[in-house]
Amino acid sequence: MSKKAARPGRPSKLTEETKQKLLQAIKAGVGIENACYYAGVSHKTVREWVRRGEGTHERPTSNEFAEFAEELNRAVVAAEITLSARIMTASTNDWRAAAWWLERQRPERWANTQRIEVAVDNKLIDLMMYAYQNLPPEVYHQTVKVLADRMGERVINVLPMSTDIDADLFDPTQLSDEELEKIASGG
Known part of the structure; x- marks a missing residue:
């Protein structure tokens, strides 16, 4: 019976549980640093995983990191879409929501300078x-x-x-x- 060769170094902290906690928090609109805290992993480590997944880190990439980077980016976009939709919905009843959105999306034209x-x-x-x-x-x-x-x-x-x-x-x-x-x- 052949055994897999043991990989050197520590096992990755990028477990399915950690990944799901990160993605859940990001999709809920939590910032990346708080999402990392919630998932029990450092922000520095997550940045490294993303860079490895994008192929911009000195260490080699893998499918695991590439998939994680893609899922994390999609979670950020999903949160932005959800929160933007909430602001747009609120703007039908309160002009301040629309003003807030315009100030941030088109600051060159709408921001208070x-x-x-x-x-x-x-x-x-x-x-x-x-x-x-x-x-x-x-x-x-x-x-x-x-x-x-x-x-x-x-x-x-x-x-x-x-x-x-x-x-x-x-x-x-x-x-x-x-x-x-x-x-x-x-x-």
Whole structure:
């Protein structure tokens, strides 16, 4: 009677039970890290199995890993379809569900960018104050002129509210609370 040669190393943790727990959690919409925790296997190990299944890992692939990678990808897509359908169903009764979906699916057109712009303006104020306090006056003045030429309105909004950009007179530490509030509110 011939016996199969023993394979070197530890047995794979990719058991049918582990695989089913992972797929069940993913299909339910659970993130991959929590699905791994639920199945009792590390996220690093699952990433390795997927890479082996896709043939992008240094270790060799096998049908077992290729099938697992395909099943995992299908489970992710199935969860996305299920959850998208729930959002679309909810959007018939609540416009916020539709708005949420649009913001995430088409951010270039529908996302709320106002918070990002305020954050950028605040960073620009910080940068201008740092430049004013740390650069030699001639370098600072030239920097303000270059930024005003390059960025136009954005730099003008950071400068004291006037129609004329006068780099020699600009002191960003002299912005009034009203001017700072106007910049922070985006207007």
